[in-house]
Amino acid sequence: MAPRRRVQGREEWPEGLHKKAVRGVDRYFFRNEKGKDVFFPEGTSFIDAYHAAQSYNEMYRDPASIFASKLDKYNRPLIDWGKVIIGRVKSEEELGENAFNTFVKDVERLNVLFGHVLSKEITSEHATDYLNHYCVEPGKSKNVYNRKLSFLNKYFDYLMDEQGVDIHPSSGKKFKMIKREEKKKDRADLDKDAYLKIYDAAPLWLKVAMSICLQSTHAVKELHRLKHKLMKPKEGECGCVWFKEPKQTWCDISKQNVMTFGTMYIHRHKSQHKKSSFVAIPITPELKTAIDLSKTDRLVCPYIVRRKPIKNNKISKYCDHRFQMTSNNISRGFSDVRDQLGLFDHLPKERRPTFHEIRRLSAKALKSSGQNLTQRMAHADENTTRIYTDTHDVEWVEVAPLSVNL
Incomplete structure (x- = not known):
């Protein structure tokens, strides 16, 4: 056609x-x-x-x-091929929701520029124009350029497999080298004092979210899906399974019994297709206190982090209850309180700590206890965990007072 x-x-x-x-x-x-x-x-x-x-x-x-x-039935407008490739990516790749949505948006951007062009007339010049249009604007980082180039490589790989192109248009294009200093985390850390000040000024629902993040080390994508009660743990859900009576549970790290009230089951959204994404966290007295705080709002809702909406808006597509909060609302609420207090006014907004930095604060606090944070944080490897636990301070390694005597 x-x-x-x-x-x-x-x-x-x-x-x-x-x-x-x-x-x-x-x-x-x-x-x-x-x-x-x-x-x-x-x-x-x-x-x-x-x-x-x-x-x-x-x-x-x-x-x-x-x-x-x-x-040539394979020489079709690029806009027609986009639907085919999106369908294949959805069925053949186990992408998370965010990664898949980003891919779809990139296809739409490509269609805006070249959707009318026949696929076998696409050249490396079109790939260059796409990268220049979306990646050379002021403020765009090398990471953005590399992600867009990765998208083009994947898109045209599929297109070649469908015989939509004879020559790979983005083949041979080099990724931009990112220097070591450019890889350094640019966002400021959230320290204990700032956390407590924001917590004191936060509304009830934000206090609950901050407390659970601090105790569990898990982020907003999991917090907004946390339910008060699950009958049993289930793939794709996050929530609590409670004991009929509290139990004394032995802790190998502290070498003592700890009172536990149940288990909080987390299926991490970002790495949901990996075995490491399933985490069972014992509900300690501190974690139970944060969960119980949620009940003081007297709202009837199965979710722990919730609030009564101010406006009569439709339920978000990411929620299934009117009082359930989206992950964006939780992050935005934290940033609003942070800015109202003026704690980080000396920094540009892009460098001020966000809600996600609570996860880093929690990881650094737990690291000293000997807890296996890679498992607790549902990371696939220790390198990812190290991003949260490494300090930005210079650490001097003291060595033994030895001399060389030849």
Whole structure:
């Protein structure tokens, strides 16, 4: 089917000549061999547009290539291939919700620029134009460029597999090298004093979210899905399974019994397809206190982090209860209180600590206890955990007072 079949009555129009309504007025336009649309002046008659298109084709288009493109069913507009590739990525790759949505948005961006171009007319110049358009704006980092290039590589890999292109358009393009100093975490840490000040000024629901994050080390994607009670742990859900009576549970780290009231089961959203994403956290007295604090709002809702909405808006697509909060609302609420207190006004907004920094504060506090944080934080490897526990301070390693005697 490619290029698209002519509308009935336009079968004999010259290659590249089209018509569409622009602001309620029918306009003729011509699509050249590079896929660029050129509109004829308003009021141009059909016969003038016909002859102009025919003359262009005779001078610049190869009649054999025009005929071949009509016979090649794989040479379709890029916008048609986008739907096919999105379908394949969804069915063949185990991407998380955020990663898949980002891929779909990148496909849409590509379609905005080149959706009308036939796939086998896409060249490396189109790939360069895409990267320049979305990655060379002021403030765009090398990471953004590398992510967009990774997207193009994946997209055209699928397109080659579908025989939509003969030559990989982004093949050979180099990723931008990120220097060691550019990899350093730019966001400021959240210290104990700042945490306590924000906690004291926070509304009830934010106090609950902050406390549970501090005790569990888990982030907003899990907190907003936490339920007060689960009958049994289940894949894709986060919540608490309570004991009928509190139990004394032996802790190998502290070498003593700890009172536990149940288990908080976390299925981490970001790494949901990995075995390490399933975590069972004993509910200690401190964690139970944070959960019980939620009940003081007297709202009837199965979720722990909740609030009564101010406006009568529709329920978010990420929620299934009117009082349930989205992860964005939790993060935004923390940042609002932080800025109202003026604790980090000396820093630009992009460097001020966010709600996620509570996770780092918790990890650093637990590290000294000997807890296996990689398991607790549902990380796939220790390198990821080290991002949270490494300090930015210079640590001097003291060595033994030895001398060399030859």
